[in-house]
Amino acid sequence: MKMTDFDQDGLEDFFAAARATPPPMPADLQARILADAAAHMPAARPAWHRVLWQLLGGSAGVGGLVTAAVVGVWIGVAPPANLPDLAGQVVAGQMGGTAESEAETELLTSVYGWDMEES
Structure with missing residues (x-):
């Protein structure tokens, strides 16, 4: 066969x-x-946003960061009277004008001792 x-x-x-x-x-x-x-399976990794949340300190840490960011933007856009208006100077510099008024120049000279004269 x-x-x-x-x-x-x-x-x-x-x-x-x-x-x-x-x-x-x-x-x-x-x-x-x-x-x-099961012994050969890799350990499950937590999601990236949970790790980031823990690294930033949870809700207290993220709340502090948000508060600091908002205050920084607020001070940058509308500074108090004793700080120079840097945002206004940048905008005026881009438009070709000057942002310094007589009051700003006088304030900077008296408070900080800065000489704002053009050289």
Whole structure:
């Protein structure tokens, strides 16, 4: 009998019957496989926004940062009377004018000792 004379249909029926009723896996083998797979799994990493939130100090730290940012923008846009108006100077410098008035020059000279004369 040659290999090519072998009954392919009978062999295929045999494999179909074996696939229809697979042998059950023992419970202890399945438990060992799952435990080994769990040991090789990488640890779950927390989401990046949670890590950032913890690094910034939680709600207290983020609240302080937001407050500092808002106050910084407020002082930058509308400075108190004893601080120079740097935002106005930058805007006036871009428009080609000067932001210093007589009062600003007098204040800076008297309070800080700055000489605002053009050189």
